[in-house]
Amino acid sequence: MKVIELHASVTAGNDREAAALREEMRRQGTLLINLMSSPGAGKTTLLSRIIRDLPETGISVLEADIASTVDAGRIEALGAEAVQVHTDGMCHMDAGMTAEAVRALTPGRSRLAFLENVGNLICPAEYDTGAALSVMILSVPEGDDKPLKYPLIFQKSDALVITKLDALPYFDFQVEKCIQRAKKLNPKICIFPVSAKTGEGMAELERWLLESLKDWQEQSGR
Amino acid sequence: MKVIELHASVTAGNDREAAALREEMRRQGTLLINLMSSPGAGKTTLLSRIIRDLPETGISVLEADIASTVDAGRIEALGAEAVQVHTDGMCHMDAGMTAEAVRALTPGRSRLAFLENVGNLICPAEYDTGAALSVMILSVPEGDDKPLKYPLIFQKSDALVITKLDALPYFDFQVEKCIQRAKKLNPKICIFPVSAKTGEGMAELERWLLESLKDWQEQSGR
Numbered sequence: 001m002k003v004i005e006l007h008a009s010v011t012a013g014n015d016r017e018a019a020a021l022r023e024e025m026r027r028q029g030t031l032l033i034n035l036m037s038s039p040g041a042g043k044t045t046l047l048s049r050i051i052r053d054l055p056e057t058g059i060s061v062l063e064a065d066i067a068s069t070v071d072a073g074r075i076e077a078l079g080a081e082a083v084q085v086h087t088d089g090m091c092h093m094d095a096g097m098t099a100e101a102v103r104a105l106t107p108g109r110s111r112l113a114f115l116e117n118v119g120n121l122i123c124p125a126e127y128d129t130g131a132a133l134s135v136m137i138l139s140v141p142e143g144d145d146k147p148l149k150y151p152l153i154f155q156k157s158d159a160l161v162i163t164k165l166d167a168l169p170y171f172d173f174q175v176e177k178c179i180q181r182a183k184k185l186n187p188k189i190c191i192f193p194v195s196a197k198t199g200e201g202m203a204e205l206e207r208w209l210l211e212s213l214k215d216w217q218e219q220s221g222r
Numbered sequence: 223m224k225v226i227e228l229h230a231s232v233t234a235g236n237d238r239e240a241a242a243l244r245e246e247m248r249r250q251g252t253l254l255i256n257l258m259s260s261p262g263a264g265k266t267t268l269l270s271r272i273i274r275d276l277p278e279t280g281i282s283v284l285e286a287d288i289a290s291t292v293d294a295g296r297i298e299a300l301g302a303e304a305v306q307v308h309t310d311g312m313c314h315m316d317a318g319m320t321a322e323a324v325r326a327l328t329p330g331r332s333r334l335a336f337l338e339n340v341g342n343l344i345c346p347a348e349y350d351t352g353a354a355l356s357v358m359i360l361s362v363p364e365g366d367d368k369p370l371k372y373p374l375i376f377q378k379s380d381a382l383v384i385t386k387l388d389a390l391p392y393f394d395f396q397v398e399k400c401i402q403r404a405k406k407l408n409p410k411i412c413i414f415p416v417s418a419k420t421g422e423g424m425a426e427l428e429r430w431l432l433e434s435l436k437d438w439q440e441q442s443g444r
Contacts, residue, residue: 038260039343039372040364066344068370089374091313091344119371120344121261122288122313141363141386142262148290149341150261152311164363170392 014127018095021102021130025113029220031213032102032113034093034131036153039119041139042163042196044071047114049196051080053206057213060110062101064093064118071116081109092123095130112213121146125153132216139164140173147181154185161205165195236349240317243324243352247335251442253435254324254335256315256353258375261341263361264385264418266293269336271418273300275428279435282332284323286315286340293338303331314345317352334435343368347375354438355380362386362395369403376407383427387417 025032037043044063051059060081063072072084083104085097093101098115105113115131117124136157138146141164147154154160160182162175179191190208194201247254259265266285273281282303285294294306305326307319315323320337327335337353339346358379360368363386369376376382382404384397401413412430416423 038262038341038364039368040260040361065371067373068367070367070370089344089348091342118344119260120313120342122311122340122342123345126311139262139363141361141389142260145290145292146261148292149287151289167363167389167392170389 011127014094014096017099018128018130021095021099022132024099025102025130025132026216026220028107029217030111030113031133031216032098032115032129032131033209033212034098034115034117034124034129034134035137036117036121036124036134036157037119037137038121038139038142041119041137041142043116043119043137044074045196046137046161046163046194047116048074048078049199049202050206050209051075051078053202054112054210057210058109058111060105060113062098062105062113062115064097064101064116066090066118081106087118091118091120092127093117093129094127098129098131111217112209121150121153125150125156133158133212135159135161137161137163138178140167140171143171144173144175144178144181147178147185151185154182154189157186157189159190159192159208162191162193163196165193165200166198233349236316236318239321240350240352243317243321244354246321247324247352247354248438248442251439252333252335253355253438254320254337254351254353255431255434256320256337256339256346256351256356257359258339258343258346258356258379259341259359260343260361260364263341263359263364265338265341265359266296267418268359268383268385268416269338270296270300271421271424272428272431273297273302275424276334276432279432280331280333282327282335284320284327284335284337286319286323286338288312288340303328309340313340313342314349315339315351316349320351320353333439334431343372343375347372347378355434357381357383359383359385360400362389362393365393366395366397366400366403369400369407373407376404376411379408379411381412381414381430384413384415385418387415387422388419
């Protein structure tokens with residue numbers, strides 16, 4: 001019982017911090033996107049492609065990992081700003097941790113900031129990070145049954161990116177079935193099947209990102 | 223600070239429950255194996271193959287999921303006993319939950335019981351479930367860098383099964399590099415690269431399972 005009460009209290013405090021961070025990002029005119037997926041679904045590969053495809057946008061990445069600097073190194077090699085966050089074993093990012101990471105960014109350098117959350121389909125979905133949008137990735141090798149097993153993350157995400165589309169011939173993954181299952185949980189979710197390797201579907205995803213950025217900056221009065 | 227203290231206390235209570243469950247399973251002569259992986263790494267497919275390959279062994283599966291009965295249905299269709307556990311949003315199984323699931327098994331029916339933990343590389347590694355052995359799965363599409371990012375689960379596992387080996391031609395995954403990284407974290411870990419689809423490597427894994435079962439039953443005086 002005590003555990004449940006504590007969890008509720010932590011969540012309420014987190015929600016306040018998340019709202020404050022969102023307001024601060026709105027003032028700055030920087031769109032912060034919380035990117036969630038299983039380990040190895042291709043978050044960093046997708047971001048690398050977006051950074052290369054949108055060189056004028058000003059993109060930065062907050063890399064949350066339990067350990068290593070592998071991903072931040074890959075992002076920096078592309079010339080984008082990267083901040084590595086080590087979560088000390090924590091299985092998700094909360095708003096306080098995200099705010100601390102955002103403060104490490106060079107002020108005014110980026111307009112679009114991605115929080116690459118810890119690889120996990122469960123815990124990250126339970127915490128508001130303060131991001132304006134949440135985007136989840138599901139990769140083809142993981143299977144089209146994931147909406148049935150991990151419903152919350154599909155419900156909490158504004159967009160679902162289905163990655164590794166080039167691997168479709170080798171796996172028993174039905175894109176239409178996956179889309180139906182996700183839409184049943186969240187009728188408003190935007191869905192983008194892509195291959196960061198071949199570039200298939202990337203233009204639609206990138207258009208959505210740029211439109212979301214434009215909307216956000218209009219809200220900030222820029 | 224309170225959160226940390228509570229966590230320590232919960233863990234201590236969990237460790238006592240885990241030791242009691244392990245002792246009970248030893249008396250019964252049933253080997254309980256905690257199977258952990260990311261979502262979609264192929265736990266159920268691997269178990270299905272093992273059940274078909276070892277029809278005389280008496281295998282049961284405890285399926286832990288946040289939602290759905292997809293996996294338990296697949297196991298039952300093979301004639302093995304399956305218990306579906308819904309974790310009510312919990313991202314891992316602890317010893318108390320595992321003990322409850324074990325009590326739902328038909329007494330004396332199985333000698334080898336698998337706990338298919340919630341798909342997550344982080345939280346399950348932090349809790350002793352009371353299983354005699356922990357086995358983790360890493361699938362080829364997830365990438366060979368996972369030991370660098372999720373070290374704890376590699377440290378806590380007795381064996382690592384590298385699955386979807388048939389997908390090697392389509393992904394940039396170096397088996398030797400992955401083995402080196404895992405062994406660096408845990409020199410004693412047993413590693414089995416397999417494809418449940420083609421059967422490659424399954425004989426070695428199944429031999430290890432049967433030897434572990436024999437050792438366990440000798441310890442139980444059977």
